[in-house]
Amino acid sequence: MNPGSKCRTCRQPAIIDLPRHNANFCAEHFLELCRRQVIKAIEHWKLLERDDKILVAVSGGKDSLAVWDLLIELGYQADGLYVGLGIGDYSDVSGDYARRFAADRGLKLIEISLRGEYGYDIPTAAKATRRVPCSACGLSKRHLFDKAALDGGYTALVTGHNLDDEAAVLLGNTMRWEIDYLARQLPKLEARDGFPKKVKPLVRLTERETAAWCVVRGIDYLVDECPIAAGNKHLGYKATLNAMEAESSGSKAAFYLNFVERMAPLLAGHLKDDREALRECEQCGSPTSGDVCAFCRLVATASAHERVPVELIMRGRR
Amino acid sequence: MQVHLRNPTRVLEIEGRRKVHALLTELGLNRESHLVIRNGTLVPGDGELDATDVIEIRPVISGGA
Numbered sequence A: 001m002n003p004g005s006k007c008r009t010c011r012q013p014a015i016i017d018l019p020r021h022n023a024n025f026c027a028e029h030f031l032e033l034c035r036r037q038v039i040k041a042i043e044h045w046k047l048l049e050r051d052d053k054i055l056v057a058v059s060g061g062k063d064s065l066a067v068w069d070l071l072i073e074l075g076y077q078a079d080g081l082y083v084g085l086g087i088g089d090y091s092d093v094s095g096d097y098a099r100r101f102a103a104d105r106g107l108k109l110i111e112i113s114l115r116g117e118y119g120y121d122i123p124t125a126a127k128a129t130r131r132v133p134c135s136a137c138g139l140s141k142r143h144l145f146d147k148a149a150l151d152g153g154y155t156a157l158v159t160g161h162n163l164d165d166e167a168a169v170l171l172g173n174t175m176r177w178e179i180d181y182l183a184r185q186l187p188k189l190e191a192r193d194g195f196p197k198k199v200k201p202l203v204r205l206t207e208r209e210t211a212a213w214c215v216v217r218g219i220d221y222l223v224d225e226c227p228i229a230a231g232n233k234h235l236g237y238k239a240t241l242n243a244m245e246a247e248s249s250g251s252k253a254a255f256y257l258n259f260v261e262r263m264a265p266l267l268a269g270h271l272k273d274d275r276e277a278l279r280e281c282e283q284c285g286s287p288t289s290g291d292v293c294a295f296c297r298l299v300a301t302a303s304a305h306e307r308v309p310v311e312l313i314m315r316g317r318r
Numbered sequence B: 001m002q003v004h005l006r007n008p009t010r011v012l013e014i015e016g017r018r019k020v021h022a023l024l025t026e027l028g029l030n031r032e033s034h035l036v037i038r039n040g041t042l043v044p045g046d047g048e049l050d051a052t053d054v055i056e057i058r059p060v061i062s063g064g065a
């Protein structure tokens, strides 16, 4: 049916074209390429040890399910963590995908509900803090991931950030020359008091590749976008990078991977060592520079606010 | 062919055959941010789509922090 398109490795009919590798691949050899990219990331940056006890932050989307699947396939021991953000139907459905993935494979999924356990949800937090939803959402997730990893005795917290995510954040930070953020934008952050080791094994794979991994592996994931993400800056940076990628294949990977290899080491000396300044939050014990951590302050503000339906936030953002 | 799209969810009817990359270009979609799926299987850029095919063009970009 596609006489022109053959797998680079075995010459069988291809299922995907990867312009940045200047090649096409069949299903089997595409999966092989993804595994090799993940192994390369893990080995080159020493992301994981064989005996690491891993917690994967799972959203029900393609990246987090792909990274969980890959790590299990590669023989790592990894549990999942799902945080119910209370973003209307989106959260209900995404939770179902995460649960089904775990149940089908006999994997352990830890669940935390923002509304059930902390008395708020993301739409309400956005309204109460008068900030963009992603800001309250990111803060909540970071805190709960760290806490769950430490409470559960995990030695590594894995997230599904892919090459597009990292390149988009890098572009944003570069546009504003955010030296502090740039110095920190690495595939691995070592553990330090109160924070687990954090690693991103998918940074050598593009979003299109992680999605294709899921399709080929038969992983059902939530394709629909978070309804309040629309129009955020992050998506704009991704579109810009993909427009450049269309002109010149491989530029996205070069932008990010060369940053990590060539620029990040130069910035390492500029990483503000805020360790001394950190103490324990009076309320939850997490590391913070003030008396009460940003998460506990968010909980206080958001849980006191009347419940805001997600539709209200979507309207406000159009 | 019948083309299923998202954001917003809609179905387009397209006359005749197409190569995948020609169809994406025609619809103004970047191939770096989409996958083309027919009967649960991926179709590569130079894959031929038949006039009777039912296909899904799936966006792969996620937003957020």
Ligand code: SF4
Pocket: A085, A122, A133, A134, A135, A137, A138, A226, A227, A228, A229, B063, B064, B065
């Ligand atoms: S897009 Fe923003 S609000 Fe939606 S889940 Fe991601 S971080 Fe949270």
Ligand SMILES: [Zn+2]
Pocket: A007, A008, A009, A010, A011, A012, A025, A026, A027, A028, A029, A030
């Ligand atoms: Zn092959």
Ligand SMILES: [Zn+2]
Pocket: A281, A282, A283, A284, A285, A286, A292, A293, A294, A295, A296, A297
């Ligand atoms: Zn606190």
